[in-house]
Structure formats: C-alpha cells, structure tokens
Amino acid sequence: xxxYLLKDEWNIIEEGFIxxxxxxxxxxxxxxxxxxxQRANFEEKYSGESLRGTYMAGVYYPDKTRVGWWKNGYPExxxxxxxxxxxxxIDIKINNIDLDLAQCEVLEFKRVLNMKEGYLQRSFxxxxxxxxxxxxxxxxxxxxxxxxxxxxxxxxxxxxxxASLQIKPYLDADVVNQDSNYEEKFWIEVEKSMHEGEAFxxxxxxxxxxHLCTGMKFQVFHNNKEIDIRTLELDSEEKEKYAxxxxxxxxxxxxxxxxxxxxxxxxxxxxxxxxxxxxxxxxLHTAYQKGFEQMIQEQAEAWAAIWEHSDISIQGDVDAQQAxxxxxxxxxxxxxxxxxRLNIGPKGFTGEKYGGSTYWDTEAxxxxxxxxxxxxxxxxxxxxxxxxxxxxxxxxxxxxxFKNGAALYPMVTxxxxxxxxxxxxxxxxIHRNGAIARAIFDYIRYTGDQEYLVDYGLEVLIxxxxxxxxxxxxxxxxxxxVMHGVTGPNEYENNINNNWYTNTMAQWTLRYTTxxxxxxxxxxxxxxxxxxxxxxxxxxxETARWQEIANNLHFPYSEELGVFLQQDDYLDKEQLTVDQxxxxxxxxxxxxxxxxxxxSCFIKQADTLQGIYVFEDRFDLETIRRNFDFYEPRxxxxxxxxxxxxxxxxxxxxxxxxxxxxxxxxxxxDLDDYNNDTEDGCHITSMAGTWMAIVQGFGGMRIKNDxxxxxxxxxxQWDAYAFKILFRGHLLNIQILKDKxxxxxxxxxxxxxxxxxxxxxxxxxxxxxxxxx
Numbered sequence: 001x002x003x004y005l006l007k008d009e010w011n012i013i014e015e016g017f018i019x020x021x022x023x024x025x026x027x028x029x030x031x032x033x034x035x036x037x038q039r040a041n042f043e044e045k046y047s048g049e050s051l052r053g054t055y056m057a058g059v060y061y062p063d064k065t066r067v068g069w070w071k072n073g074y075p076e077x078x079x080x081x082x083x084x085x086x087x088x089x090i091d092i093k094i095n096n097i098d099l100d101l102a103q104c105e106v107l108e109f110k111r112v113l114n115m116k117e118g119y120l121q122r123s124f125x126x127x128x129x130x131x132x133x134x135x136x137x138x139x140x141x142x143x144x145x146x147x148x149x150x151x152x153x154x155x156x157x158x159x160x161x162x163a164s165l166q167i168k169p170y171l172d173a174d175v176v177n178q179d180s181n182y183e184e185k186f187w188i189e190v191e192k193s194m195h196e197g198e199a200f201x202x203x204x205x206x207x208x209x210x211h212l213c214t215g216m217k218f219q220v221f222h223n224n225k226e227i228d229i230r231t232l233e234l235d236s237e238e239k240e241k242y243a244x245x246x247x248x249x250x251x252x253x254x255x256x257x258x259x260x261x262x263x264x265x266x267x268x269x270x271x272x273x274x275x276x277x278x279x280x281x282x283x284l285h286t287a288y289q290k291g292f293e294q295m296i297q298e299q300a301e302a303w304a305a306i307w308e309h310s311d312i313s314i315q316g317d318v319d320a321q322q323a324x325x326x327x328x329x330x331x332x333x334x335x336x337x338x339x340x341r342l343n344i345g346p347k348g349f350t351g352e353k354y355g356g357s358t359y360w361d362t363e364a365x366x367x368x369x370x371x372x373x374x375x376x377x378x379x380x381x382x383x384x385x386x387x388x389x390x391x392x393x394x395x396x397x398x399x400x401x402f403k404n405g406a407a408l409y410p411m412v413t414x415x416x417x418x419x420x421x422x423x424x425x426x427x428x429x430i431h432r433n434g435a436i437a438r439a440i441f442d443y444i445r446y447t448g449d450q451e452y453l454v455d456y457g458l459e460v461l462i463x464x465x466x467x468x469x470x471x472x473x474x475x476x477x478x479x480x481x482v483m484h485g486v487t488g489p490n491e492y493e494n495n496i497n498n499n500w501y502t503n504t505m506a507q508w509t510l511r512y513t514t515x516x517x518x519x520x521x522x523x524x525x526x527x528x529x530x531x532x533x534x535x536x537x538x539x540x541x542e543t544a545r546w547q548e549i550a551n552n553l554h555f556p557y558s559e560e561l562g563v564f565l566q567q568d569d570y571l572d573k574e575q576l577t578v579d580q581x582x583x584x585x586x587x588x589x590x591x592x593x594x595x596x597x598x599x600s601c602f603i604k605q606a607d608t609l610q611g612i613y614v615f616e617d618r619f620d621l622e623t624i625r626r627n628f629d630f631y632e633p634r635x636x637x638x639x640x641x642x643x644x645x646x647x648x649x650x651x652x653x654x655x656x657x658x659x660x661x662x663x664x665x666x667x668x669x670d671l672d673d674y675n676n677d678t679e680d681g682c683h684i685t686s687m688a689g690t691w692m693a694i695v696q697g698f699g700g701m702r703i704k705n706d707x708x709x710x711x712x713x714x715x716x717q718w719d720a721y722a723f724k725i726l727f728r729g730h731l732l733n734i735q736i737l738k739d740k741x742x743x744x745x746x747x748x749x750x751x752x753x754x755x756x757x758x759x760x761x762x763x764x765x766x767x768x769x770x771x772x773x
Contacts, residue, residue: 017109023679034336037349048102081356144302170244316719323667327687337378351681360432361685363439392416407463434505480554605642644689
C-alpha cells in the first residue's frame, strides 16, 4: 500500500512531488467525460517517468497478436483504444531552459482532483537549473456539457529576476501506445494547419481509418490584462503530426502570465470526414466565446446534477467517504450512456492495460450501478450494445465449431469480435455468456421493461442457450451432463472440468430462456413468429434438450464439508489458507511462477462465491456461511473484482468487520495502490463493485417481487451513511443512522418498499422512519 494521498471528502490531494509515484498519480487524477479522457500528465515538458495518455472513446486499432495466431480459431489481433493527440501540451522555456520538474528542485507541489465540480488543479514552486524560481498554477477539465472540448488555464509567475519566456502551446499526434508491438505508431497524418492563433492537426488510424481532428486556440493575459494575439510574433512550428504556435515575452519578477488553451477533439465516428475541421473550428469558437470561467461554471453545474442522483455520503469516516466518491466520480466520467456503440473498459480513460476493450465486467458489475443511478436508457444502452453484437457472437462461436446460431460472446471486444490473446481466457472463460444473459434478467427485474425481451433480449438468450446446449456433453460414467475444459472467474485455475459457477450460470440461462420464450409467445405472438423465422428456432426440440440438460447437469459438491466445489477434484489440491503465505510473497501473481499458482489452491477472485452472490435466494444462511468460511480464507483477492463480492456476502452473514475490511480494500484499491498496479490505470469496472458493497452489502438492497427491499446495517466506524436510488421513476434518498433508517421519496408518486421484509408506503415528496434492527 502507498498511502501518500491526503484524506478529504470531495478531493483527491497530493502534496509534495514523489517522482516514483508519478505514474500512479497520472492514473488516479485522470479526467474524462464519456467521450474522451486524459491522464494527469503535466502540461509542460516532463522528462521523468510518465505514461502520456489521451484516449478517444471507440477509436481503436487491431494490433496483431504476438501469440497463438497460428492456432485455428485464435483471434488475429488485440484491439487497443489508442493513445491519441496530445492536446494539453504547453512547453515553457525560461531564458532558453525548459521548465521540467524532472530537472528542477521542486520546492512545493500540490495536485488536486476536485470531484464535486469535475476538474484537475495543480500548483508547484520549482527552482530551475539556471537559478530561476517559477510558480505555476494550472487548472483543466474536459467538458460534461460539450463533449468534444477540453480547457486549460495555465498561470506562470517568475519569482526571481526578469527573464525571457517562451510559451509554446502545441498539438502532437505523433504518439505511441505503451504496449504497442515493436513500438509501432498507429496514426498517419492527414493534414495540419495554423493561422490567426489557431492550429489543427488531423490524423487517421492505420487499418481502421478513424479520423481525428484536434484543434486549439488560446488567449494570453499579462498581469490580468489580455494581450491581443495579433500583436504577438507567433512562431509556427511544424513536424510530422505536430503543430505548435510559440511566442516570447520579457517579464519582470512577480509578473503573472496566464494562458487559456481551448482544445477540441472531433472524430469520424460522429461526423463526416470532410466536415471534421469545420466542426472542430466551430467547437473551438464555442469555447472561446464562452470563455474558461463560464465553461468551468457549466462544468460544476453538470456535476452537481450527476451527484444529485448518484452520491453516497458517509459520516464519521473520511477514508471511506473519499473512496466511494472517487469510485463514483470515475464511473460517471467513463460512461454516460449517450452512445449505444460504447461500453466500459476495465481501465476507462485512465490507462492502456486491457486495451480499453469491453469485458464481462460490464454485465457482472457495472450494470447495477447505472441501473440505480441513471435513467433506464443508460443501462439499456449497455445491453443494446450486446444485442447489436449478436451476429459477431454467432460468428465467434462458428470459428470454434459451434453451429445453428449458437452465440459465444467475446471475453474481450470493442466491435463484437473476440480479440483476447490468452487461450485460457479466450476459449475457456465462457461464463461471460451467462453474465450477459443474467444482465438481461436484472435489467428487466429492475426497470419492469418486459418489452426488452421482445425487442432485443430473446434473440440474445436463444443464441446463448444454443451455445450451452452444444458446449456440454453427456458423461456415461456420471450419467450426467458435464462441461470440460473451462476457466471460471478464478483465473488461477485453467482447463478445469465442471466449474460450479459456470455450470450454474448455464443451467439458469437454459431455464430462463425457456421462460422468456413462453412470455414473448403469449404477449407478442407476431413478434415471436418473426424471431422464430429470423433465428430458425425449433422450439419443441431445442427447449426439450435445454430442459434435459438443465435437469441433469453435474455440480461438484463435498458431502463431508457441505460446500459446493469450485470444480471437480478441487479438494485434491494441497489445502492451505492465505494466512499461511509469507507476506513477502504477496501478491503471488508478482512473486510466483504461473505453474506454481496453477497447482495451488489459492483463488484469485470470488468464483463459487460469485455464484452464491448471484443466486443467493436459492440458499439458506447456513449454506452461505459454510461456503464463505471455506473459500474466503483461500482467496488472495488479486483481482480488483473480488473484494466487493466478499463484502456483500459478509454483510449478508452479519460479519460487519469483514464486510468493512473488504469494502475498504475494494474502494481504496487505486487510491492506496493495493496491488502495485495503479500506474497502469485505475480499475474502473471494479469501482461499480465498490458501490455494490455499500448499497447491496451494508444497505442490503435487493429487488423482491418488483419492490425495492432493504435490510441495512451500519458499520461501527460510521455515524451515518446515505445513498440515492433511481427506481421506476422514483428518486429515493436512503439514510441509515445508528438507530433508524430514513427513506425520503423525492418524487411526486407514492412508492412501496420493503424494510426488514415489511411493506412500507412512502408518499410522494415525503419520508418515513423505521427502526434499524
């Protein structure tokens, strides 16, 4: 752990510059707006360790995979969301020496991510090698109101003798991804131009032919008085994919120079290629006319609206409060739900690991957050994304030998095509199919939108169920259907047989699809007939096989221990617990060979417990307890997705301290760099699990018989906490105090909720209080 960030309820604060932590901070202090994102790189030159990163949602490159490409069915490429044009750059020279914190004595340094209003602020005092001392204050944001705009206010004060300054704002599309094969660059210049204080660089990607036009415009103030740019002698500098406009000023000690830099990023995903520069210029004009101060006020207003329905407040525990707001902030600036072509990458806009592509994390973890904190269309678009990729999912299955419309959704994708390059993940971690099916069920259960089955859901369910029916085989020895050669959520086990979680998801999907078929057939017979024809579905024969499989699927179980076994023969492994590990060997994925990990009993993340979490209504508390007490001590939590599930189950069992421990681990995973990997980017999708740990764990929120249900408790470390829930047209404010729960209905219509199993009516624009059991 690296606890170098200060604790604050609404801000992430770094005081003092620690170069070896800089890449961690670049991840943590990232900003985004669902359309683009920017790591917290410095505007001025920095020659120290850094991962410069600007990312445009949906702009990707199919980088050829370096392993496995000779195997039949293996993905030919790994999709990468590309490092795009650096729009924040402002080079500073003082008497011809670069202002570069790696070459300076940093006397003071502070970086602040203001989560309440959505901007990044940085200030420093630095003594340069030539003896000059410079003070800098910078502030920047990407607009939540105007998605294509990013703005910077950069203020420089020289504290020593007079000097000549060179200020050079620039655009640089000559960038490279950290993990590109052989240092390959993915952008080709199309054009660049500079005139009247504006600059534009247009580049396109190789192969995928995405075009990105980036433009900049700036204002200059000297001692708060604007300088007419036409009076400056602007020095144009052009290189490949690079455009800069430099100017020189002579300043006296304590003079203040402020540069406002306005930038726009416009892509061919949204506009015709021949219109990009025109639209980019119009966006710049909007920013310039409004000005920085008006636009940052608009930014604060936009974030106030977001926090109004997604905030969680905690009294008495600043660590926990800061952490949950950081997680919610990152989720909201990663995905806004406005574009159904987009999804959520595990690192969002904060780094390049995982390629920025979509994993099963979206359905298994993120959907619940967006269902409860945004309008239904936001979550619906996540599912529509999968529906539109159904043809590709069928194609993915065909490549592996499956037939007749069987669909295998990719483990990793950006366009529906599988692009992951590890065999044990790509072909064996097939439980992702079940997560997508379950997401359809969860969406409908939460919103009541049964029509989703008619318009989208049933076709997806049929494709997935066809896959499960072909993926199993009948074992004569067991007289059961079995599923061999899989990898469950615990990726520290590969090529295993009968993973309990995977089999459970398959069985449930087969049964739910049959129920969905009957509902659509009865409620929308004409649409059902169209689906039959489109999918060539043989209802009687296919559903009969599904029922046969579901009723006779094998599930590993230990009679002696009374627990569901993670897979066949799990107990054959040497049974150790995490407390027996040498702390110096943690995390094991950074200290052990892969061979040693695979042979161990240690579990990367919730696996069997993941299934118990999803289907908790099937099990009594004693069954949950036995499985939790067996698996939790064997789990090393080296996946960011793990602690939240354990927190929810611990809360269900009344293990308040364990639930709180797991909550802190998941919520502060990046802030405290638990797993020594935040420098690669923040764990965006697991952040939704942090929200789940509070709302579903401590708050005990579930959907029961179409009603919101709460069985809350309050951690002993907290005085009170509160969260907001959007549910079927209602906005509820749930407050849990030491002795009571208060539910406020901020909508005009009455709603019925369950509290400790009892129905309570909350009239419109009113609140109720119920004793906390």
